[in-house]
Amino acid sequence: MSSKKMAIIASKGTLDMAYPPFILASTAAALGYEVQVFFTFYGLQLLRKDLSTVMVSPLANPAMPMPVPMPVMVQMLPGMESMATMMMKQKIKKHGVASLQELRDLCLEAEVKFTACQMTVDLFEFDKSEFIDDVEYGGAATFIGFAGETDICLFV
Amino acid sequence: MNFDKEFDLSGLSCPMPILKTKKALADMASGQVLKLISTDYGSVKDMQAFANQTGNTLLSTEESSGSYTFYMKKK
Known part of the structure; x- marks a missing residue:
């Protein structure tokens, strides 16, 4: 029996958007799917040996829950990205969510x-x-070659 | 219920309960029963979905004060 297949395009390189492709890919593999992930544009950051540079920004990300309401003028100050990333990593740990690595x-x-x-x-x-x-x-043809035979195909 | 192996998934969030269940089943023999304990409410549906898609049998799901116990029989 040939297994089901899933293809994902990972195009984002931020800490929050790095999760969906890795979660879905690992889970589909556990369910017996043959999985391929195609990393393009900012998604390539997720292939770095060192993932510690992957960050999340509150700027232009109004849906991100913040402990206190934060005006955009404050979000753009130096160090805000590092702080938001540190806070999210603490939350990730606290709630038993696996690390990207x-x-x-x-x-x-x-x-x-x-x-x-x-x-x-x-x-x-x-x-x-x-x-x-x-x-x-x-390149694109490589992705489409596999994607054309899949049961699930996602763009993240 | 009788079981052959027990695995505690407490404190883990999606998708770790499923990934660890898959691993725990890997070194078990066909017909053996794995007992799983999870604190993730999402696992209630996920374990059933895992069983449906992998051919393993979810024998039962029990809830007790925020903790869920599953018995999974290996295909």
């Missing part, structure tokens, strides 16, 4: 295939040595 490792362990967009690597002049080794590089 842990979820990514679980994806790889479950043989989720990661493909990085070569065009984005060239565009932003990324250094491939900063990315984890378990990545293949390809």
